[in-house]
Amino acid sequence: MAAGPRVKKLLKRATKRAVGMAGGFVRHVGARILTYHSVGARVHDMNVTPVDFAAQIEWLAANARVISLREAADGCEGVAITFDDGYRDNLANAAPVLRALRLPATCFICTGRMGGVMVSGEDPAVGALMTWDEVRALAAAGIDIGAHTMTHPHLSQLGEEDQRREIAESARMIAEQLGCAPEAFAYPYGSLADYNAMSVRLVREAGYRYAVSNRYGVNPPSSDRWTLRRIWIDNTDTPDIFRAKVVGQLDALALLDSPLGIALRYGLNRALRIR
Ligand SMILES: [Zn+2]
Numbered sequence: 001m002a003a004g005p006r007v008k009k010l011l012k013r014a015t016k017r018a019v020g021m022a023g024g025f026v027r028h029v030g031a032r033i034l035t036y037h038s039v040g041a042r043v044h045d046m047n048v049t050p051v052d053f054a055a056q057i058e059w060l061a062a063n064a065r066v067i068s069l070r071e072a073a074d075g076c077e078g079v080a081i082t083f084d085d086g087y088r089d090n091l092a093n094a095a096p097v098l099r100a101l102r103l104p105a106t107c108f109i110c111t112g113r114m115g116g117v118m119v120s121g122e123d124p125a126v127g128a129l130m131t132w133d134e135v136r137a138l139a140a141a142g143i144d145i146g147a148h149t150m151t152h153p154h155l156s157q158l159g160e161e162d163q164r165r166e167i168a169e170s171a172r173m174i175a176e177q178l179g180c181a182p183e184a185f186a187y188p189y190g191s192l193a194d195y196n197a198m199s200v201r202l203v204r205e206a207g208y209r210y211a212v213s214n215r216y217g218v219n220p221p222s223s224d225r226w227t228l229r230r231i232w233i234d235n236t237d238t239p240d241i242f243r244a245k246v247v248g249q250l251d252a253l254a255l256l257d258s259p260l261g262i263a264l265r266y267g268l269n270r271a272l273r274i275r
Contacts, residue, residue, distance in 0.1 A: 005045075028251055030077060030219045030220040031072035031076060031078055031228075032080070032218050032219070032245075032248070033228060033229070033230040034082065034232075034245075034246075035082055035214060035232045036081070036083045036094070037083065037084050038087040038089055038126075039053045039083075039089050040087065040089030040092070040126060041089075042089070045235060045236070046234050047234075047235055050089075050093040052235075053097065056233070057103065059242070059243065060081075060103070061101040064246055066081065068080060068104035068106070069105075069144065069146075069184055069210070070144075070183060070184075072219060073184075073210035073228060075223070077221075079246055080106070081103065081104070081105040082105065082108065082212065082230065083107040083108065083143075085110060085152070086108070086110060086114065086129045086135065087130070088134060090107055090138065091137055095138055095142075098141075099141050099142060105144070106143065106144040106184050107138060107143050107146065108146040108185075108186035109135060109145060109170075110149060110188075111147065111150050111170040112151045112173075113150075113152065114129055114131055114132055115131040135177065136178060145182055146182050146185060147184070147185050147186070148188060149166040149167060149170050150170050151166065152188045153166060154188065155167075155194065156195055156199065160198060160202070167185065167199070168202070181207060182208065183210065184208065185203045185208045185210075186211065186212045187214070190212070190214025191214060191215060194214075195213065210225040210226065212228045213227050216232065217251060217253075218231075218248060229254070
């Protein structure tokens with residue numbers, strides 16, 4: 001691993017430890033919605049290995065109240081499990097673990113990318129997205145399928161017609177392929193800079209029932225169901241950090257999603273020459 005990513009990984013762990021020590025006293029009630037991406041061999045920050053995933057889910061089953069994303073949107077307290085982008089390894093490596101423990105989860109797919117890869121040139125052996133047949137198999141295994149647009153754009157950079165097409169067409173394709181319209185939508189990238197008020201309005205108009213961002217944090221019962229916060233899980237999460245995220249000890253990481261936090265992160269990434 002090059003120096004930049006290694007330094008970033010160390011900094012991420014150190015930040016989580018520091019926030020955990022400071023944040024032990026400010027835990028909020030509400031729904032915590034976990035965001036996973038690939039559960040396999042894909043080389044990416046957001047990848048989690050199958051071994052780590054199984055350990056995390058087994059810990060959740062034994063120690064947390066796992067709820068569906070719909071219950072989280074309805075204001076229930078507990079932990080919901082979500083996956084973004086629709087990696088094939090979600091079907092192979094995540095669904096069996098969830099099914100064995102009878103836990104609900106939601107997978108957000110990019111309907112215009114199914115059967116391909118997220119990043120052009122990526123090795124499909126590790127980065128493949130599900131085909132529609134595989135999405136149907138995932139749904140049959142009990143995982144709810146949500147929409148994540150057609151092509152994973154930064155919605156905030158698009159005009160109204162393009163946003164509407166990305167948001168409404170992905171719902172229409174899921175309804176056509178699976179036989180029922182999706183309830184849930186996830187804004188691609190999902191930080192405050194990546195979607196705007198128009199995106200939220202168009203998601204409501206397209207017939208979804210709730211939507212998730214990737215802004216970090218817990219959702220108290222009164223939260224806006226159209227911009228629910230989530231808690232990203234990544235490959236720098238040790239078992240201790242994972243548990244701290246689930247019980248709310250790291251809720252203060254939400255500060256990273258403030259305009260100041262975003263500027264600091266961009267500055268740090270530029271300094272380390274990584275995106
Ligand atoms: Zn995504």
